[in-house]
Amino acid sequence: MGQAAISVVGLSKRFGAVTALNGVDFEVPAGTVFGLLGPNGAGKTTAIRILTTILRPSGGRAVVLGHDVVREAANVRRLIGLAGQYAAVDPNLTGRENLRLIGRLTQLPRSRRRPRAAELLDRFDLTEAADRPVRTYSGGMRRRLDVAAALVPEPPVLFLDEPTTGLDPQSRTALWELIRELVRDGTTVLLTTQYLEEADRLASRIVVVNEGRIIADDTPAVLKSRLGNTVIELGMGDEARAVRASAVIADRIGEPPERDGALLRLASRDGSRLLLDVLHSLDVDRLVPHTVTVRESSLDDVFLALTGHHTRSQEPSGGPGGGPAASGPGGTPASGPPGSPS
Amino acid sequence: MTATGAVAGAATGAGSLGARIAAPVRDGLAVAWRNLIALRRVPRLLVFSTIQPLVFVLMFRYVFGGVVGPALPPGVGYVDFLIPGIFVQTAVFGSMNTAIGLATDMQTGLMERFRSLPMARSAVLSGRTTADLARNVFVVALMTAVGFALGFRIHAGVLSFLGGVLLVLAFGFAMSWIFAVVGMAVGDPETAQAAAFPVLAPLVFASSAFVPVSTMPGWLQAFADNQPVSKTAEAVRVLVLGGPATSAVWEALAWDAGIVAVFAPLGVWFYRRAV
Numbered sequence: 152m153g154q155a156a157i158s159v160v161g162l163s164k165r166f167g168a169v170t171a172l173n174g175v176d177f178e179v180p181a182g183t184v185f186g187l188l189g190p191n192g193a194g195k196t197t198a199i200r201i202l203t204t205i206l207r208p209s210g211g212r213a214v215v216l217g218h219d220v221v222r223e224a225a226n227v228r229r230l231i232g233l234a235g236q237y238a239a240v241d242p243n244l245t246g247r248e249n250l251r252l253i254g255r256l257t258q259l260p261r262s263r264r265r266p267r268a269a270e271l272l273d274r275f276d277l278t279e280a281a282d283r284p285v286r287t288y289s290g291g292m293r294r295r296l297d298v299a300a301a302l303v304p305e306p307p308v309l310f311l312d313e314p315t316t317g318l319d320p321q322s323r324t325a326l327w328e329l330i331r332e333l334v335r336d337g338t339t340v341l342l343t344t345q346y347l348e349e350a351d352r353l354a355s356r357i358v359v360v361n362e363g364r365i366i367a368d369d370t371p372a373v374l375k376s377r378l379g380n381t382v383i384e385l386g387m388g389d390e391a392r393a394v395r396a397s398a399v400i401a402d403r404i405g406e407p408p409e410r411d412g413a414l415l416r417l418a419s420r421d422g423s424r425l426l427l428d429v430l431h432s433l434d435v436d437r438l439v440p441h442t443v444t445v446r447e448s449s450l451d452d453v454f455l456a457l458t459g460h461h462t463r464s465q466e467p468s469g470g471p472g473g474g475p476a477a478s479g480p481g482g483t484p485a486s487g488p489p490g491s492p493s
Numbered sequence: 494m495t496a497t498g499a500v501a502g503a504a505t506g507a508g509s510l511g512a513r514i515a516a517p518v519r520d521g522l523a524v525a526w527r528n529l530i531a532l533r534r535v536p537r538l539l540v541f542s543t544i545q546p547l548v549f550v551l552m553f554r555y556v557f558g559g560v561v562g563p564a565l566p567p568g569v570g571y572v573d574f575l576i577p578g579i580f581v582q583t584a585v586f587g588s589m590n591t592a593i594g595l596a597t598d599m600q601t602g603l604m605e606r607f608r609s610l611p612m613a614r615s616a617v618l619s620g621r622t623t624a625d626l627a628r629n630v631f632v633v634a635l636m637t638a639v640g641f642a643l644g645f646r647i648h649a650g651v652l653s654f655l656g657g658v659l660l661v662l663a664f665g666f667a668m669s670w671i672f673a674v675v676g677m678a679v680g681d682p683e684t685a686q687a688a689a690f691p692v693l694a695p696l697v698f699a700s701s702a703f704v705p706v707s708t709m710p711g712w713l714q715a716f717a718d719n720q721p722v723s724k725t726a727e728a729v730r731v732l733v734l735g736g737p738a739t740s741a742v743w744e745a746l747a748w749d750a751g752i753v754a755v756f757a758p759l760g761v762w763f764y765r766r767a768v
Contacts, residue, residue, distance in 0.1 A: 203609040228611040239602035243531035255523040256612045284534055300606065 156181040156308055156339035157202065161211035163363075164197050171197040173363035174211065179341055179356075184334055186354030186371075187343040190454070194363040195343035196236060199312045202341070203233045215308055229257075232306035236313050238293035239300070242286035246277050246296050249285060250303055257304035271299040274329070276322075290317050298326065302333075309333065311342040315349060327352055348447050351375065359457060366457050375448060381422025382452055383429070385415040386442035396438045403432040418448060418456075517613035524620020528594065529627055542590060542628065546583040546636055550575070553703055554643055564705050569734065573648065576640040577657065577729040578702035581722055583632055584665030585697050591625045591669040592685040595676030599767060618677070618760045622669040629665045633658055649735035657732030660745055664725045667749040670756040677763035702726045721748035 157179035164172040172194045179185040187195045200206040202213055204224040212219065218226040233239075240249045247268050254264035272281045275295040285293060294317055301309060311330070315323040330340055330353055344350050350357045351371040359367040359374070367374060385408075387393035393413045400415070401407035404425070408415040419425040422445055433439065532538055558571040565574055598604055598617065607617055637645075637658075647654045672689060679685050699713055700706075700722040706714050717723055725748070728741035 200605070205605055205608045225611065228609060231609065233606060233609045235602050235605050237602035237605075239604075239606035241527060241531070241601075241603055243534045244527060248527075248530060252523060252527050253606075253610070255526075256520060256607070256610045256616075258611065297602075 154181060155179060155214075156183075156216055157185070157341060158214045159198070159202075159211070160213075162198065162201065162208050162213055163210040164194075164201060164206065165209045170363050172201075172208075175360070175363070175365055177358050177365065177368060179339060181339050182334060182337050183356065184330060184340045184342060184354045186350030186357040187341065187360060188345070188347065188350050188357050188453075189343075189360035190345060192362075193360045195360060196312055197363075198360075199233070199235075199310050199341070199343060203231055203310055204228055229304075230307055232301035232304065232309045234298040234301040234309075234311050234314055236316065238290075238297040240285050240293060240296050243284055245282050245284055246272060246288070246292075247281045249296060250300060253300045253303040259304060267303060271302060275299045276325070291319055291322055294318055295322060295326075298329075307337070308339045308341070311340060313343055313345065315344070315346075347375075347453055359453065361454070361457075367453075374453060376420065380448055381419050381425075382446050382448050383417045383419070383422060383426055384442075384444040384446070385417075385429070385433075385440040386444075387413045387415060387438070388441045389413050392438060395436070396433055396440070399432050399436050399438060400429055403428055418452065517615045517619065520612040520616035521619035521623055523612075524616050525623035525627070526620075528620055528624030532624065532628060538590075539628065539631070542587055543632055543635060545586060546579055546632065547639060549582060550579050550636065550639055550643065553579070557703065561704050564708055570644070572640065572644045573646065573734055574705075574730070575703065576636070576645040577661075577733050578726050579636055579640070580633055580658070580661040580729060581664065581700075581726045582697050582702050583636060584629055584661050585668055585693055585722060587625065587629055587632065587665055588668035588672045589686065589689040589693065590628070590672075591621055592672035592676035592679075592689055593682045594625070595621050595673055596680055596682045596685040599677070599680050600682075614765055615757070615761045618670075618673045618757070618764060621676075622666060622673055625669045626662060626666045629662055633661060647733060649731075649733060653732045653735070657729040660725060660729055660732065660742065663749045664721065664745065667721075667752040667756075670753050670760060673760045674756050674763060677760055677767055680767065696720060696722050700726060721745065721752070724748055 155178040157177075159175060159177050162172055162175045163170070175194070175198065177185075187198060189195050197206065201208045202215060202220055204220050204227050207221055214220070215227045216230050218230070220227050240246075241252070244252065250268035250271055251264050254267055259267060269278075269281075272278045275298065277292060277296060277299070280288060280292060285296065288296065294314070298311070298314055301311070315326055318326065327349075330342070334340055340353075342350070342353060354371060357367070357369060357371050357374055358365050385396065387396050390413050393410055393415055397407050397410050397415060400417070404417075408417045410416075417425060417429065426443075426445060430440075430443075553575050554572060558575075561574075562571045565571065595618070598621075604617070613619075672685075675688055676685050679688055699709070699717045700720060701717065702722055706717045706723065709717055724741055725745040727739070728745040730736070731739055731741055
């Protein structure tokens with residue numbers, strides 16, 4: 152223990168003229184959760200595919216539990232589990248058959264295959280659907296089966312590529328709990344996500360990637376303290392009021408909030424204190440906001456803090472934060488204040 | 494980390510010669526099992542690969558039978574001439590399903606998972622060709638029954654007939670490996686189907702499968718006489734109908750072995766590279 156389970160040095164991958172990874176370095180200590188955070192197209196999936204021996208890197212080196220992913224790919228495959236972005240299960244097989252197939256292909260002893268499949272089906276709440284073809288499953292059920300398939304051989308290193316995308320909140324929480332459990336039992340988990348909250352809840356270390364490069368490598372606490380973990384957004388109705396409110400707030404807290412049309416945005420480590428202060432001073436000037444949103448800082452906020460610009464891709468809504476957290480209004484600056492009619 | 498220790502032990506065991514042969518067979522059978530389940534769950538796959546040879550039997554028997562009959566050696570009925578040809582044609586066209594099946598697989602996330610598993614690199618391909626072999630067993634049995642209903646009879650003993658059937662299956666298996674490569678190379682089912690037909694049609698029709706080669710122009714005879722479909726059809730006819738022993742059986746088997754020897758490694762090469 153203590154040594155690196157995964158070690159990546161100068162890893163790069165080019166597809167023709169496109170550079171998906173551009174000299175990436177990181178180390179994942181054994182028995183921890185490591186978060187690879189970034190927008191779509193940042194290179195997260197490419198990194199996972201190289202580490203799971205699916206892709207060969209164009210340059211650099213990656214080692215999993217002491218085995219080079221290129222020269223000792225066969226050994227690496229015995230030590231890893233992979234749950235990809237797309238539910239990699241056979242639609243014509245039942246859930247149980249899928250898991251037994253993976254058991255056979257990972258050389259699980261014959262006597263272990265059935266009990267292991269039953270155990271995982273139970274754990275992922277799929278026992279009732281276990282003997283139905285997977286093509287009759289809902290998207291969330293397929294994703295759960297996909298993660299279950301990755302766990303069949305009890306791999307010491309687990310790769311989860313956006314494992315909770317498309318899961319309902321209940322399944323997501325259950326998966327988070329499961330990941331914590333696995334890590335308690337000594338599994339190393341490398342997880343990619345677009346959601347800061349997910350990385351924050353699970354990972355002891357986070358690497359933020361953008362356009363194939365690492366732009367931050369830190370603990371979640373440090374990353375969030377760079378901008379504060381709570382974001383407050385005030386919809387002032389129109390721009391004139393927003394400008395006036397901005398001046399009032401700047402007087403009160405010492406710095407002006409970020410303004411986006413009629414919308415004011417503030418980040419803080421102590422959200423409730425700030426909210427009280429701000430609302431109080433606005434009330435004195437009779438500048439009552441039309442809408443008030445208090446939320447966890449999103450990946451987009453981290454990006455803004457790290458790079459000075461928003462993530463290129465529009466974040467899909469319905470992320471782990473729920474509500475407006477996943478879709479920062481900055482993604483569509485022309486659309487004016489969001490949510491005022493409600 | 495006890496888990497790692499156990500796994501490392503298994504990894505070194507994989508290097509022995511026995512394991513190097515056993516692992517691909519074991520993994521190939523696992524994938525074949527998966528493909529056969531799909532065949533059972535989606536019966537239309539089996540129905541359509543059965544209807545097509547049925548249509549061919551009826552068409553050739555009743556449309557061309559009258560014309561071709563007189564060109565046959567005396568004493569040979571067209572049904573008896575036709576059924577071995579239909580066997581071979583069924584095996585050849587059936588191999589197109591290998592390309593379509595693999596190309597379809599390539600588009601699913603399942604292939605990504607297979608690549609990350611400690612399974613033989615040949616297993617996805619051999620599992621597909623093996624499942625298609627099993628399907629061919631079913632289709633050939635059905636064609637035999639249909640042939641019997643139309644007047645086809647075994648003339649050279651049951652064992653010899655079964656030998657002929659095995660030869661058909663071996664040829665179908667070899668053709669499957671060609672189309673495994675096609676499927677890996679093109680990567681989508683529609684293109685696989687479009688690419689397969691122009692190759693298959695001349696192989697099947699410019700052969701002795703349905704008509705005697707002697708009715709073709711000389712330049713075409715040179716091709717038709719020596720290509721594998723003719724060799725196999727000729728060998729199967731000898732085994733089913735009797736007649737003078739020829740080298741056709743060995744030549745057909747040599748074609749099969751040659752095809753697998755070239756296309757199996759080529760297919761695995763594509764599998765390793767395709768993403």
